Amino acid sequence: MAEPLLKLENVTAGYGDAVVLHGISLDLPERGSLAVLGRNGVGKSTLLMTIMGYTQMRGGRVIWRGQDISRLAPNRRAVNGIGWVAQEREIFPSLSVVENLTVAARPGPWDLDAVFKLFPRLSERRRNMGNQLSGGEQQMLATARALMTNPALMLLDEPFEGLAPVIVDELIAAMKTMLLDRGIAIILVEQHTDIALELTAEAIVLERGAVAHRAPSAQLQKDTATLERLVGLRVAATA
Numbered sequence: 001m002a003e004p005l006l007k008l009e010n011v012t013a014g015y016g017d018a019v020v021l022h023g024i025s026l027d028l029p030e031r032g033s034l035a036v037l038g039r040n041g042v043g044k045s046t047l048l049m050t051i052m053g054y055t056q057m058r059g060g061r062v063i064w065r066g067q068d069i070s071r072l073a074p075n076r077r078a079v080n081g082i083g084w085v086a087q088e089r090e091i092f093p094s095l096s097v098v099e100n101l102t103v104a105a106r107p108g109p110w111d112l113d114a115v116f117k118l119f120p121r122l123s124e125r126r127r128n129m130g131n132q133l134s135g136g137e138q139q140m141l142a143t144a145r146a147l148m149t150n151p152a153l154m155l156l157d158e159p160f161e162g163l164a165p166v167i168v169d170e171l172i173a174a175m176k177t178m179l180l181d182r183g184i185a186i187i188l189v190e191q192h193t194d195i196a197l198e199l200t201a202e203a204i205v206l207e208r209g210a211v212a213h214r215a216p217s218a219q220l221q222k223d224t225a226t227l228e229r230l231v232g233l234r235v236a237a238t239a
């Protein structure tokens, strides 16, 4: 069997004395896609931050391409090919769009031309400052900035939160390009269950910091009883 791109073995982690994640294990193959679902406060963002190295590990291991990276600093993980788009987006307000994009760029196929092709809206706004962008444009910029690091894996934390349906559609199209045409693996944290399951191959549902359910996304999509129990009903934005 091919070695997974990312593997979590029994990971327990949190912030200082507060343990948030309890014994999380998962495998993500090269070019794989995983949805992370669950109600507010179950530890979804903490899971992404743990993969990135921003929490305290209490047990278990994070393995990247066969190497134990549990003790590697976040910037080293980024250099190794893990890109992260925080839930808060963290755009630099007083830098222009182009400056936001080039600040963390690394050589590879994703350069300014490529991200502007993916997000034409950003290209039109290239000279605007970060704080002059709409929420949707900020999300595009945060995603594009992570792409500019030329990652093998993108961690996306609720990228559609609070955005208008037309913008959500543009982001979904961009994510499909990233996944299908360019083969970037993704871990997508989402409360829009329907969109997340549509975009991914596999899914886990967290409850109180542990994996309460795992299934292929197509299977979970039809399992409304489990979704109702563990995620709650979410009406699609277009419904």
Ligand SMILES: Nc1ncnc2c1ncn2[C@@H]1O[C@H](COP(=O)(O)OP(=O)(O)OP(=O)(O)O)[C@@H](O)[C@H]1O
Pocket: 015, 018, 020, 038, 039, 040, 041, 042, 043, 044, 045, 046, 047, 087
């Ligand atoms: N910096 C922090 N320090 C201490 N506790 C934290 C910190 N960040 C989050 N927590 C706690 O960890 C738990 C999980 O939070 P987390 O943000 O991972 O949940 P989430 O599933 O992403 O929630 P949401 O859907 O609201 O984004 C919560 O109890 C939260 O209060």
Ligand SMILES: [Mg+2]
Pocket: 044, 045, 046, 087, 157
């Ligand atoms: Mg969160």
